[in-house]
Amino acid sequence: MIAQSPALLVVVPLVGAVLCLLLGLIRRELCYPFVLAILGSCVILSFDVMGIVLSEGVIRYRLGGWEPPWGIEYLIDHLNAFIAIIVSSISFVVAIFSRKSIEHELAKEKIIYFYTIFLLLVTGLLGMTVTGDVFNIYVFLEITSLAGYALIAIGKDRAVLASFEYVVLGTVGACFYLLGVGYLYSVTGSLNIMDLTLLLPELYTSKVVLIAFAFFMVGLALKIALFPLHVWLPDAYTYAPSTVSALVAATMTKVGAYVMMRIMFTLFEPYFSIEFLPMAAILGWVAAGAMIFGCIQALAQTDFKRVLCYILIAEVGYIVLGISVGNRAGFTGAVLHILNDAVMMACLFMIAGAIYYKTGMRHIYEFAHLHKKMPVTVTCLIIAAISVVGVPPTCGFFSKWYLVLGAIDARQWFFAFLLLASSLMVAIVFFKMVQTIFFAPSPAGEESHDHGSASHSHEEHKHARDEAPASMMVPVFIMVAGILLLGIFSGEIVSTVIQYAVPKGF
Amino acid sequence: MDTIQFIIGKFNYWVYVVLMMIGFYAMIAKRNLVKKVVGMNIFQTAIILFFISTSSKMGATIPIIQSGHGDAADHAVNVAQYANPLPHVLMLTAIVVMVGTFGVALALLIRIYREYRTFEEDEIYETLEVMRLKK
16 A cells, blocks of 8 residues: 555556666666566556545645645546556556567567567556546557557558558548547636536536537547547557557557547536437447447458457447446446456467467468467457457457347447347357368378378378467466456446446436 | 627638638649648648637736736636636647648558649549540
């Protein structure tokens, strides 16, 4: 229990980023353990913050001792303490994974800068999560995005072009958010979320407030790649280095979705977002589009990471659907899905990274007989896939269960049906993958049985077990264990944390 | 008559909207990547102008009591008579963010130019298509 832990949660990775650069200039090898230490302390701090919230209630931390409406305030309740744990834990595990993968994919002299920007990205994400000031969210949003642009651009192939497209669209999103802040400030004179909550209800009919809300929503939808504003995501996340894909896919869209929840249900009252404006209905249809479109596109792709990107777009749709139905079960499902999807996506992207590291294969049609070469990786892939589809013992099932319940509670039968339909389509995507891995005919393999022992041993050699190194497999194991354990303990997670995070009025 | 009043009375907002749309147009319609970045910059500048213009008042003074010139010191006590400093401070931060974005975008452009030897989007996609067919 440290009194300053809310601020340290942001300060530690920020200072760590600068120190990492200096340390790297002395000895490059020191960067990796240093980053692990920094992110490890972030994990401890986030659990500490969660402990304080659970025992003492909402934290209102005043930076520099300034009183809330004037100074910046960190506002931490059950919801964002939960998100902070997700962000710090996922980034810690991905950092463990990063060592071999980055050495393989990047030039040596770039590693120092990679880790520096990696820490800046985590700083931005944690900052967005803990802050209770709308303008501060904008600043951290841009720190996150700038770090993201840089990390994506260091990839190969078309990474630079994809990153450029992301810069242009991401800036539009952030600027829309900033305009929303400006409009709210011009009518209320406040930037503090708790202060605005008190000031806004009288102004709900004001056109300025309505426009501000619209700008917030469009800006955030661009940032979380909500269909139809998702065009930047597949290219950017496909061509980024494996580590970066795993980190940004698992965390960036999720934190954006969290900010969307904050704006809709804390800054504005649920009554305003759901009944006063048809925002919930619009988001519901958009989310439905995302679920179906993402899955159809995923079916059409051959690049494994690209398949995952489109599934991610569908998953963002699930989360937004949970937000839009506007009841207890739906919201619980959305928050639980933020956790589960972060774990599943990190796991799948790390598996994609491990396969690429060992074999250099990106496309699914090349994966034939992969189970002979990398049996453990393929097992992990199948468990993660089962979870994304939503089969009971894994965590993916439970969040989808809550989401379907939420849709049924809101009498949105069609959305409940679409949710199940899109799960089925994800099942087809992964079934195709499994079929390729286990049953695809390999032209060389079929003939080698009849020929001499020389070609046979060559065949043996080709299929010899050859797993990725431990530093890549251990994070994957942690995530797979997470998928199973989070499934088993999802009831506990809901009853100890998420049920308190549900906004009043649901 | 009313329309003219409406336009003149809120001309600062009109300027920001027009600037923003010019920037937006450049980002969407221009096929040259440098022009897109410039459009992006205009877009961001428009928002900064919007914030600054919301804080301005006719005949207002700076929000400093000590060493104010003449009767400015007395004015600065009364809320109606000094310019709100907060939007300026916010925009200082936003300008830093803007410069950062601009820098990253230009750095990306340098790398794109090294790889494709052009800033024209059409030519880049042509090169990509040729590379794809070669494979």
